[in-house]
Amino acid sequence: MTLPSVSPSAISKSAIPKAFEFKSFANKSHFSKTLLASALALSFMGAGLSSAQAATSAMPDAAKLAAGVEQKVIDWRRDLHQHPELSNREFRTSKIIEKHLKSLGLEVQTGVAHTGVVAILKGGKLSGPLIAIRADMDALPVTEVVDLPFASKATDTYRDQKVGVMHACGHDTHVAMLMGVAENLVKVKDSLEGDVMFIFQPAEEGAPDGEEGGAELMLKEGLFAKRKPDQVFGMHVTSSMPSGMIGVRSGPAMASEDSFTIKVKGRQTHGSRPWNGVDPIVAAAQIITNVQTIVSRQVDITKAPAVVSFGAVNGGIRSNIIPDEVELIGTIRTFDQPMRADIKLRLAEMAELSAKTLGASATTEIHPGYPVVVNNPELVASMRPVLASVVGDKMLIEPGLITGAEDFSYYALEAPGMFFFLGVTPKGTDPETAASNHSPAFYVDESALKVGVEAMTKVALTALKAQ
DSSP states (O other): OBOOOOOGGGOOGGGSOGGGSOOOOSOHHHHHHHHHHHHHHHHHHHTTOOHHHHHHTTSOOHHHHHHHHHHHHHHHHHHHHHSOOOTTOOHHHHHHHHHHHHHTTOEEEEEETTTEEEEEEEOSSSSOOEEEEEEEOOOBSOOOOOOOTTOOOOEEEETTEEEEOBOTTOHHHHHHHHHHHHHHHHHTGGGOSSEEEEEEESOTTOOOTTOOOHHHHHHHTTTTTSOOOSEEEEEEEEEEEETTOEEOOSEEEEOEEEEEEEEEEOBOEETTOGGGSBOHHHHHHHHHHHHHHIIIIISOTTTSOEEEEEEEEEOOSSTTEEOSEEEEEEEEEESOHHHHHHHHHHHHHHHHHHHHTTTOEEEEEEEEOOOOEEEOHHHHHHHHHHHHHHHOGGGEEOOOOBOSOOTHHHHHHHSOEEEEEEEEEOTTSOTTTSOOTTSTTOOOOTHHHHHHHHHHHHHHHHHTTOO
């Protein structure tokens, strides 16, 4: 749905400066002056400026700032796209970020959560809030098929296999846009009523087996220990919206993610004599079927949606041997914390009892993943008019719940957060059929990058009340 513009009649009393509030004054002359000021203010608002425009009219021109760094952002993005790096291995990427941030005169910390880079910009005012803006850095084990002059030809080893490496989720654009936002805010730092923490985060796609990483490790290493941000912001490009469109949702926005492993144990026997053993393949099939009833029949999905999916079934080696064991792996996605905990318990019980009825046994191991991404409702409400001022009401939407997961959720547990989406599917391509994020054919319309830089710059300026 599109968001309506804010009309003067919709402006709440809280949106009117205190100096313009109607009060009882002993000094009638002072009352008259205040009444005149109030009338002028309301007339000014009614003349065509929304409350958001009135609040930001004196700010630095975010559109002009974004246009000034647009080509740099595109160049950075293309270089990063051509040289992608997997999670916790973003060594070249972090060096590029470090060099740029130091050239801006920022305080820079490197090696956070392996390869993360953090910089602090101190505003020109003596005191004020701290906001944080985050971009993720890592690429995926995907072989690119897009015909671009800067297409990735990189390879690496992932789970003991040689794989192609590609920025198939657009993290190259996130890094480039935040580098541009940092440059913009440095240019106007004297007007900022507060400070900015720029977070360039590794391993959003998940740390390699046996390693820690991502937002959780950055926080564990003390990212917010010295000073916790008052607000934290993030942005993600998506193929599911046309280029230049922005989507933001209040409250739960992206699902929690937990993976699981179920080991089903039977007793090996010859395939021609199944009665001499216990068939874990049949037991596994029963588990897969029965588990589907957790979502369809056992949890209240009118409260919030949920997904339980199996991603792999591993077991056996020959057509005529019933194996000892079968391994099942899968994922759980939820938007409600009690439901998340309940499904985990039901999954383990369902697996155990389903196997038991066939004489087999099943043990379930849950691998906790990312929490739900929850956008702070008050923060979203205050920033919607800001985003609308960048792209227009028709290009600002409230997307549906997204069952994908994001570790930005960890930051939003620490401070009020807002995570929004930027469409990058070019005109003439249907976003519903465009290659999705994580696809080897994922394609970014680079004209959207200026929109993203402008939007995040303006959000930051608004949050810091730049004058």
